[in-house]
Amino acid sequence: MHIIGCFWFYIVSINKTWxxxxxxxxxxxxxxxxxxxxxxxxxxxxxxxxxxxxxxALGGNEMGPRSELEIVLMIGILLFLAILxxxxxxxxxxxxxxxxxxxxMF
Numbered sequence: 001m002h003i004i005g006c007f008w009f010y011i012v013s014i015n016k017t018w019x020x021x022x023x024x025x026x027x028x029x030x031x032x033x034x035x036x037x038x039x040x041x042x043x044x045x046x047x048x049x050x051x052x053x054x055x056x057a058l059g060g061n062e063m064g065p066r067s068e069l070e071i072v073l074m075i076g077i078l079l080f081l082a083i084l085x086x087x088x089x090x091x092x093x094x095x096x097x098x099x100x101x102x103x104x105m106f
Contacts, residue, residue: 004077005054008063009046011073017066020049021056057081 012018016036034040035049053063057074058081065071 001051001054001058004057004081005047005050005052008053008057008073008077009050011070012066014069015067018070019064019066020053021061021064058085060085 016033018035019033020035035046057063057077060078060082063074063077065074
């Protein structure tokens with residue numbers, strides 16, 4: 001999640017048009033760019049928001065990409081995370097089935 005969060009922050013910092021989910025509360029107000037305003041948010045806040053967004057992407061949540069590059073990369077990230085989720089849940093299913101089979105044997 002750290003790598004995906006840092007990668008996403010690097011990509012969105014190119015254009016600085018991305019509005020993170022936490023800053024949607026400022027939509028329609030003058031403070032819409034709180035995330036990009038260095039006087040309003042420090043690097044820790046930006047890291048935590050990027051990490052939060054990466055965790056949301058793990059569940060298939062919309063990240064709100066703005067540019068074509070962000071859209072293409074987000075498609076790749078979401079596909080990768082969907083495959084990762086499928087693998088984790090598949091392995092869990094195999095473990096539960098194996099546990100049930102061993103339980104029946106005893």
